[in-house]
Amino acid sequence: MSGARSGSRVRDREGVERVPEGVVTIHDVAREAGVSIATVSRALAGSATVAPATAGRVRRAAAALGYEPNRAARQLVTGRGQSVGLVIPDLENPFYSSVAKGMQNRVRAAGLTAIIADTDEDVAREREVLAQLATDVDRLILASPRAADTDLLALAARSRVVLINRSLAGVPAVTGDNADGIRQALGHLLALGHTRIGYAGGPVTSWSDAERRAGLTAAVDAAHDQGRGVTIVDLGAFRPGPAGGLAAADLAISERVSAVLAFNDQLALGLLGRLAERGVAVPEAMSVVGFDDVPVARLLAPALTTVVVPAQRMGAAAVDLLLAGTPAARPEDGPGALLRVLPVELQVRRSTAQAAGRRER
Amino acid sequence: MSGARSGSRVRDREGVERVPEGVVTIHDVAREAGVSIATVSRALAGSATVAPATAGRVRRAAAALGYEPNRAARQLVTGRGQSVGLVIPDLENPFYSSVAKGMQNRVRAAGLTAIIADTDEDVAREREVLAQLATDVDRLILASPRAADTDLLALAARSRVVLINRSLAGVPAVTGDNADGIRQALGHLLALGHTRIGYAGGPVTSWSDAERRAGLTAAVDAAHDQGRGVTIVDLGAFRPGPAGGLAAADLAISERVSAVLAFNDQLALGLLGRLAERGVAVPEAMSVVGFDDVPVARLLAPALTTVVVPAQRMGAAAVDLLLAGTPAARPEDGPGALLRVLPVELQVRRSTAQAAGRRER
DNA sequence: GAGCGTTCTGAAAACGTTTAGATTCCCTCT
DNA sequence: AGAGGGAATCTAAACGTTTTCAGAACGCTC
Structure with a gap:
């Protein structure tokens, strides 16, 4: 029982075209090509230190036997x-x-x-x-x-x-580009005349959320510098699923914002659903902007205005x-x-519209 | 450079809580527990032939060192x-x-x-x-x-x-249970008074679609046996993405069905979008039933009536x-x-309603 | 024709695990 | 007290590959 254990079952006198029953190992190829396993390994790895003629013979033998290297063995020795x-x-x-x-x-x-x-x-x-x-x-x-x-x-x-x-x-x-995305989104809402905007944030531990918040702050400052007043209402931190959006929607309503920037589309989805439930028309009474552009975003009614991230x-x-x-x-x-x-881009759809005048509820 | 190569760097006199720098192997655990690697292997595999006390010691050592078996090595020897x-x-x-x-x-x-x-x-x-x-x-x-x-x-x-x-x-x-799902869906539409119903199918190569069609046929036959007339309009085969639903919607309108059974929710999503675009109110003018209950289904406006498949x-x-x-x-x-x-269950939401009288467009 | 580099090939060690077979130890039974 | 028998553990081989090191074959220069 040496290393060449699989020899007898693999090769018989039938010749090359015989497909082996068991698994073909490097030893089988070596025997077929009349070289050592070291040479087979090198030839198949494309090492330059093997003579072209030998390499050809090895490759032919490997192909004839249908050799596929054992990944576990390779991984074990290379560590990679x-x-x-x-x-x-x-x-x-x-x-x-x-x-x-x-x-x-x-x-x-x-x-x-x-x-x-x-x-x-x-x-x-x-x-x-x-x-x-x-x-x-x-x-x-x-x-x-x-x-x-x-x-x-x-x-x-x-x-x-x-x-x-x-x-x-x-x-x-x-x-x-989180900061740029939020900047574009805010710019869009400002252009539509919104001045009191809610931000429905993601989990506090989220790096993306931190980036988006920072971007928002920067964008707000820039707007102020241009003499455009805008108030951002922090609606809080939510689990980034649709369920989180439900609570955010209620907050948005009670805070009397005319538009909401959501941390991501999932949140926006929940928002949209809850707003519909509460009879708040989107975009007439409330604009909503998402982030990510998940595939369903454009299929919603109203289709979601969102920042396209090339996922x-x-x-x-x-x-x-x-x-x-x-x-x-x-x-x-x-x-x-x-x-x-990666650059991101605002995709304007139906969920955002011009701000109505301040409303009482 | 023997098999115990990693010994020195793994253990020092600090005691058990010291986290090793390199990768912990079975040898390290064996040394820590004072047994051979064979025993470690058996102990961790839960073999009965190892004394409970020893097994405990081994498990503790393994945990202390943060041992994780090398899968490549294991796979190599077991073949599986x-x-x-x-x-x-x-x-x-x-x-x-x-x-x-x-x-x-x-x-x-x-x-x-x-x-x-x-x-x-x-x-x-x-x-x-x-x-x-x-x-x-x-x-x-x-x-x-x-x-x-x-x-x-x-x-x-x-x-x-x-x-x-x-x-x-x-x-x-x-x-x-495709047949049962479609049966439930059809039953629901019949109960709502729909008599001319479209089926927006999946790809012709789809086994699921074949099953659902078969289930539909059977359910229709059963309805007829009970004296309930219903006409199924085959709207065709569509790629099972939202894009497919767009075409299906136009067909549904031109075929003057009052309800559509969609092969899956993706299709239904597209349908809903296109119907909204064309000004057809769902569910007032057209009921839509999906299949699968993907997570967004309940967040749509209107929320999608669909067959819940426990994906x-x-x-x-x-x-x-x-x-x-x-x-x-x-x-x-x-x-x-x-x-x-697996059993499936119809989830009735807002996208289905009583059939209006026949409409002209 | 000896010495020496080059070029190619082979032998053997490693990788970390599982497992068959050997060995030790401790009982229990006579 | 010695043998027999289990239970627990250990030793060592094997899995299929890559890679280091050493050796063989060859051609060249002097």
Whole structure:
């Protein structure tokens, strides 16, 4: 029982075209080609140190036998697997499923395998997932993680990591241009004459929300500098699902804003639903702007005015960043060093309209 | 440089709580617990032949060191991988992202890894994906595959396969109760007085659509037997995305039906959008029923009456079927042998109402 | 024709795990 | 007290690959 255990069952005197029953290993190819397994490995890896004639013979033998390298064995010895993990907070959130789709496409195009894990928007779950994933994946894409900075840095230290919608010193990341998006959205509402606008925020732990709030503040300041008065009413922080939007809607009504900027489309969806329920006409009595442009946004009645974030492209871009031979970033480069910011664009639809005069309810 | 290579850097005199820098292997745990690696392996595998006291010590050591088994190594020796692949037509379709979510949760709960692949509703792409996946996964869940029966059988011959929304002799499968769902939907519309109803079908290659059509025919026959006349107008076959619904809406209007049964919610979404655009009031002038109950269905205005298919549970059930030691099915058992049919339920919302009298347009 | 570099190939060690078979230990039974 | 038998544990082989190092074959220069 030596290493050549599988020999007898693989080859018999029938010749090359005989398809082996069991799994073909590198040893079988080596025997077929009359070389050692080391040479097979090198020939198939395209190493330059193998003679062209030999390489050809090896390749032919491999093809004839239908050899497929065993990924587990390869991974074990190289330490580097051929899969990349994607960790997302919620697969049912259409924004993230789009990200997942883009990511998965690109990964597969690169001949790799996409492993996916949903954390249910839960920190503990995320930690668990990360621990499990860390062992069999050395390349990770983390979409909007809840994890603490230190945990992420530890992770990034031993795996290649790309973040989506979060930035962290020394870790490459892809995000949408949050500040610009919110600026465009606010500009649109101002142009429509709204002066009292609610902001329905995402979770306090959300990096995107922080960015969008900062962008909002900046945009408001800029407006003031131009002599345009506007009041932003902070409606609070909501879970980024449709359910969160319900509460936000009630708040928007009682705060007497004429328009609401929602942290994301999911929230806006809930808002729209609750406003309809309460008999508040959109956009006549209340304008609503979302963020993300999830696929349903344009199908709603009224179709949702929202900031288009190229979710699929974000996923793909994250993969590119991950696979590019980017040298490990040095923390001293600052957070922006490896940040890829994708442009976003306001898509005006039916959910926004000119502000009516102040209303009493 | 022996097998215990990582020893020095892992343990120092600080004690148990010290988190190791490098990767913790079974050797480290063995040293920590004062046993051999074989015992560690057995203890963690839950083998009965290890003394409870020892097992406890090992588990504690493993936890203290944060040990996670190396999957590549395990897979190499056992031959059986610990990932299961999920092939879905479109991640952006909320129904399938729900399936994916349920599947992924269950897979991870079992300590396995979920590999995901999106085929973009494309046969060629699907074939490609399957070939790629087959090399590193021996357990697959195929959601609504387009592939030919023969290809699927070949695949099922060498991997464990569970189908979702399709049935095939000898291959275990999970589906919703399509016929019953459509029966409920039709019954609801009949109860509301509709007598001329459109059916907006899915792709002709879709197994689900075939089932639903069959169920519809049966339900219509049953109604006729009870003396209730109803005319079903086949509006055609549409791509199962919202875009398909637009065309279906125009057809529904020109065919003067008072209600439409849509193959799925995506289609219904498009329908609703287009009807609103054309000024046809839902549900006053036209009732619409969907299928699937995707998360947005209840958030639409009007909220969509639809057949609730437990998508997440389907994903989970498929995993259960896959992991259960189900003996390979024998084709002679017939297609139903390993079919797990999940009950579905009509959820009445605002998109359906009593039929108005016949209208002219 | 000896010495020496080049170019190619092979032997063998590693990767971290599972598992078969050997070994130890401690009872219990005679 | 010695043998026999289980239970618990250990030793070592195996999984299929990559890669280091050493060696073989060859051609060149002097």
